Amino acid sequence: MTFVSSSKDTENLTLTVVAEFAAGRERVWQVWEDARQLERWWGPPGYPATFVRHEFVPGGRSHYYMTGPDGERGYGWWEVTSVEAPDRLEFLDGFANEDGSPVDPEDTSTTVVTLDEAGSTTRMTLVATFRSLEQLQRMAEMGMEEGLREATGQIDAILAEPALK
Template sequence: MTVIRSTKDVNALTLTFVAEFAAPVDRVWQVWADPRKLERWWGPPTWPATFERYDFKPGGAVRYHMTGPDGTKARGWWVITDIDEPNRLEFDDGFADAEGEPVDPEDLTHAVVTLEAAGPGTRMTTVSTFRSAEQLERMAEMGMEEGMRQAMGQIDAILAG
């Protein structure tokens, strides 16, 4: 399995995923940098993503939606806060309204993705930091941990293609 560990730490307000891939760092970087590749895994298999705006640079805005099996659209936004290609990506992430704009700009998580060589492959560590224990628990109740495990489980097929 791609995800080798996930850890919810209520004291640190974090949810961490560690995944390993049989591909070099620069190839794994592309599953973040290329929105068409990102669409193939961001979201669990039954909730595929569509990225409508993808300004991949510090300060850049990202707008996307995931479409559920019944056609329901769950919208989200990112603001990219830092990029150190091909090793680190940071962004703020939150829920969006029907126009793709933040529902509540203060109700966000901050994600830090790091990629490092691990033998012949890559270890990807993704840490989401929440603003409160209540926000972390709300996202956990919504299935974020299992959803991210399923989503990241799709990356191997992208890297193999």
């Protein structure tokens, strides 16, 4: 099973999601690095993501949108702050306008993704840190925890395909 656990820590303003995959760390890294693979799982089922821009380098920007079942779009952006392939990724995350610009440059969270390999499996730990308890609660009410759990559940099918060269 892919999903291992999720937890909210209101004292430290974090949401943590842990998943395990029957694949090596380099292969799991590709589902973050490659925009076409990323967009196949970043949105939960029924809300596929489209990455218009994905600059996977420190200082790089990503702009994406998720399309809901009724065709409505929700836009987001990332600013990549650290890339330590294939072990660790860090980025700022926020809501975007249609052109990819932040709706509110102060309404961001910081996400750190770590990949730890143990034998033939890789554990992915995603920790989102929020600026305030109100922001954490708002994102929880929007279904972020469940959305991430469902989204990570889509990764196994991608990993079953051949790795990128």
